[in-house]
Amino acid sequence: MKTGAKILVESLQREGTEIIFGYPGGVVLPIYDELYDSSLRHILVRHEQAAAHAADGYARASGRVGVCLATSGPGACNLVTGIATAYMDSVPIVALTGQVPTNLLGNDAFQESDITGITLPITKHNYLVKNTADLSRTIQEAFYIAGTGRPGPVLVDIPKDVSTSSVKDVPVPEKVELRGYNPTYHGHKRQIEKALQLIAKAERPVIYAGGGVILSNASAELIQVATMLGIPITTTLMGIGAIPGDHPLNLGMLGMHGTEYANFAITECDLLFAIGVRFDDRVTGKTETFAANAKIIHIDVDPAEIGKNKRVDVPIVGDVKAVLSDMLTCLKKTGVHDAWIKKIQHWKQHHPLKCPDDGGLHPQFIIRQMSEMLGGDAVIVSEVGQNQMWTAQHFSFKHPRTWITSGGLGTMGYGLPAAMGAHFARPDLPVFDVAGDGSIQMNIQEFGTIAHYNIPVKIAILNNRYLGMVRQWQELFYDRRYSYTELPAVEFVKIANAYGIEGIKVESPEDVKPALQASLDCNGPFVIDFRVEREENVFPMVPAGAAINEMIGGHPR
Amino acid sequence: MKQHTLSILVENKAGVLSRVSGLFSRRGFNIESLAVGPCEEPGMSRITIVAIADDDKVEQIMKQLNKLIDVIKVSDLTGSPRVERELALIKVTAELGTSRAEIMQIAEIFRAAIVDVSPKSIILQVIGDTEKINAMETLLRQYGIKEFVRTGTVGILRGSKGVPGGK
Ligand SMILES: Cc1ncc(C[n+]2csc(CCOP(=O)(O)OP(=O)(O)O)c2C)c(N)n1
Ligand SMILES: [Mg+2]
Numbered sequence: 001m002k003t004g005a006k007i008l009v010e011s012l013q014r015e016g017t018e019i020i021f022g023y024p025g026g027v028v029l030p031i032y033d034e035l036y037d038s039s040l041r042h043i044l045v046r047h048e049q050a051a052a053h054a055a056d057g058y059a060r061a062s063g064r065v066g067v068c069l070a071t072s073g074p075g076a077c078n079l080v081t082g083i084a085t086a087y088m089d090s091v092p093i094v095a096l097t098g099q100v101p102t103n104l105l106g107n108d109a110f111q112e113s114d115i116t117g118i119t120l121p122i123t124k125h126n127y128l129v130k131n132t133a134d135l136s137r138t139i140q141e142a143f144y145i146a147g148t149g150r151p152g153p154v155l156v157d158i159p160k161d162v163s164t165s166s167v168k169d170v171p172v173p174e175k176v177e178l179r180g181y182n183p184t185y186h187g188h189k190r191q192i193e194k195a196l197q198l199i200a201k202a203e204r205p206v207i208y209a210g211g212g213v214i215l216s217n218a219s220a221e222l223i224q225v226a227t228m229l230g231i232p233i234t235t236t237l238m239g240i241g242a243i244p245g246d247h248p249l250n251l252g253m254l255g256m257h258g259t260e261y262a263n264f265a266i267t268e269c270d271l272l273f274a275i276g277v278r279f280d281d282r283v284t285g286k287t288e289t290f291a292a293n294a295k296i297i298h299i300d301v302d303p304a305e306i307g308k309n310k311r312v313d314v315p316i317v318g319d320v321k322a323v324l325s326d327m328l329t330c331l332k333k334t335g336v337h338d339a340w341i342k343k344i345q346h347w348k349q350h351h352p353l354k355c356p357d358d359g360g361l362h363p364q365f366i367i368r369q370m371s372e373m374l375g376g377d378a379v380i381v382s383e384v385g386q387n388q389m390w391t392a393q394h395f396s397f398k399h400p401r402t403w404i405t406s407g408g409l410g411t412m413g414y415g416l417p418a419a420m421g422a423h424f425a426r427p428d429l430p431v432f433d434v435a436g437d438g439s440i441q442m443n444i445q446e447f448g449t450i451a452h453y454n455i456p457v458k459i460a461i462l463n464n465r466y467l468g469m470v471r472q473w474q475e476l477f478y479d480r481r482y483s484y485t486e487l488p489a490v491e492f493v494k495i496a497n498a499y500g501i502e503g504i505k506v507e508s509p510e511d512v513k514p515a516l517q518a519s520l521d522c523n524g525p526f527v528i529d530f531r532v533e534r535e536e537n538v539f540p541m542v543p544a545g546a547a548i549n550e551m552i553g554g555h556p557r
Numbered sequence: 558m559k560q561h562t563l564s565i566l567v568e569n570k571a572g573v574l575s576r577v578s579g580l581f582s583r584r585g586f587n588i589e590s591l592a593v594g595p596c597e598e599p600g601m602s603r604i605t606i607v608a609i610a611d612d613d614k615v616e617q618i619m620k621q622l623n624k625l626i627d628v629i630k631v632s633d634l635t636g637s638p639r640v641e642r643e644l645a646l647i648k649v650t651a652e653l654g655t656s657r658a659e660i661m662q663i664a665e666i667f668r669a670a671i672v673d674v675s676p677k678s679i680i681l682q683v684i685g686d687t688e689k690i691n692a693m694e695t696l697l698r699q700y701g702i703k704e705f706v707r708t709g710t711v712g713i714l715r716g717s718k719g720v721p722g723g724k
Binding site for chain 2: 116117120121124125128145178179180181302303304307308
């Protein structure tokens with residue numbers, strides 16, 4: 001006989017879990033008691049939202065399922081933003097929550113909340129376990145659902161008596177079989193052939209690659225296909241890292257803050273090869289003019305993404321890696337689009353991203369310095385806002401899973417806890433959180449966690465004393481009426497010091513490199529408070545609802 | 558915009574109805590009618606939902622429904638020859654005398670059954686498609702409808718074939 005708590009911990013280990021991020025409370029006491037002398041590592045965060053983001057950061061950096069744990073009621077509710085963040089970006093996490101005992105369910109018991117009801121629209125699936133005998137099997141299913149097909153968060157709600165009761169150990173099946181869940185991995189042969197025919201006929205093809213490429217670990221296949229066919233690649237915010245920043249075929253990011261050349265290429269292409277993307281409005285701008293003259297091929301593992309926002313000529317439902325591999329087996333080296341490549345080269349030359357150089361401390365310059373120093377061998381996590389966009393634009397990534405950001409939900413406060421999680425996935429790499437002064441204060445209590453466990457996350461705050469991205473919109477579209485977007489100065493180094501973390505304030509460009517070096521030389525966490533130009537804007541920018549080639553802040557055409 | 562009848566085979570698990578109906582409301586669909594009950598397969602239920610929407614929106618909601626783990630199969634019956642029925646119970650004011658006779662005549666025309674009689678009212682049970690039931694309601698209104706309850710529509714394809722499509 002084994003208690004539910006013991007079964008839970010053993011099930012997690014059976015599924016390969018090495019670390020969980022959590023926070024205790026009444027109904028999870030039995031689980032915490034089991035963790036006390038378990039070999040399963042547990043990191044005590046300072047707020048449950050951070051536990052969910054840390055599990056998410058761990059999952060994104062490692063490609064494995066991340067795990068977080070919270071108590072019922074307030075603990076479970078604090079996970080919600082983190083679960084929604086993972087849901088929007090298709091990140092595999094298993095969120096475990098305690099629940100009031102089954103005999104009190106529905107009674108408005110102390111710290112009861114209907115967390116399966118609350119998370120219904122933001123989980124791939126969720127469970128309320130009512131019998132200890134079902135626990136082991138449920139955990140197995142939860143991991144399977146979270147990590148396969150289009151990944152996503154799964155929540156398992158565990159009433160206290162389910163943790164405390166004992167049952168005979170029931171072995172789980174070798175393989176999970178769920179009648180209502182059968183993701184398609186291999187693309188339809190005929191569709192693949194049709195796609196290849198379209199590609200062969202194209203004169204101005206572009207690949208539009210997204211988070212699906214990263215999730216399916218298909219970056220090598222992507223680059224191989226693109227190189228053989230001679231097709232330039234633009235990536236979404238989530239697809240960054242799929243192709244090295246300095247690769248000759250890389251056009252950088254497209255969309256609202258994309259490069260001019262990526263947006264021009266999309267607008268003028270005659271074939272759009274969309275891979276693991278979802279035609280988000282931040283990418284397409286006005287959908288009618290997005291790749292308006294192109295035939296569209298779309299690969300995605302989720303059939304619901306195909307044709308959702310844009311009509312597609314050749315849909316291919318399947319796992320990106322599997323489909324691209326199948327394509328490679330029947331691919332002949334074609335790929336001479338000389339005139340097109342030349343045109344793109346011309347755009348690249350005449351419309352590069354701008355980096356002001358007037359002696360001021362500009363955020364773009366800081367990111368470029370970081371990029372130069374780290375050479376792509378680091379995990380870069382960001383918060384949300386201008387800091388995020390500048391990092392996406394100016395850091396040259398070399399590998400997939402080294403760029404970690406909240407794309408779909410755009411969750412301020414994501415970065416620091418996600419960076420903690422990423423460290424445990426990639427202890428071999430330096431991990432940076434590029435932060436805004438607004439965002440960092442949304443989960444600044446996690447300074448406590450990184451100090452407690454000496455997690456060597458480096459926090460680079462681009463401190464403009466504004467909710468900068470919102471201020472930018474107010475400047476451009478609301479007549480510079482800065483309504484509630486100015487923040488008072490905060491001495492972040494002092495806050496860091498109070499937690500026992502080292503830090504440094506930087507006010508001029510020549511101090512950037514030494515400060516970054518100091519952060520790398522420190523073997524624990526480190527905070528750099530960059531006092532940047534306050535009213536810097538992220539350019540180019542496609543105003544909401546405009547066509548993506550109608551950018552402001554670019555170069556004259 | 559067109560009326561669609563969707564037949565959804567689901568695992569008979571706690572919360573499955575709210576998963577399905579929640580998807581409709583979240584994606585901006587109004588459900589015209591909904592009926593659910595156990596079906597030919599043990600442990601499964603079939604949900605019939607009638608909704609009014611554009612074809613491409615319906616395609617999207619069907620794809621989203623298919624993503625629910627507890628949903629086994631989703632079919633749009635709309636284009637195919639099918640039988641659709643709902644059942645209504647109508648409590649009509651019927652004092653003894655001519656009105657009562659007239660009501661019983663209407664019932665006969667609609668092949669409705671009289672399932673309860675009291676000195677002041679009778680209860681009719683009618684089965685048919687939505688239009689038939691609406692028509693009957695219209696006719697009975699002049700006598701005074703005290704209460705009117707109807708099930709959602711259930712639908713089934715004609716012929717020996719089961720519902721098409723699925724995962
Ligand atoms: C939790 C949350 N609340 C509000 C927003 C809206 N929002 C987007 S960017 C932004 C400003 C971010 O400010 P800061 O972190 O200082 O970054 P900056 O843009 O200045 O680099 C806000 C408020 C959000 N994305 N997330
Ligand atoms: Mg700021």
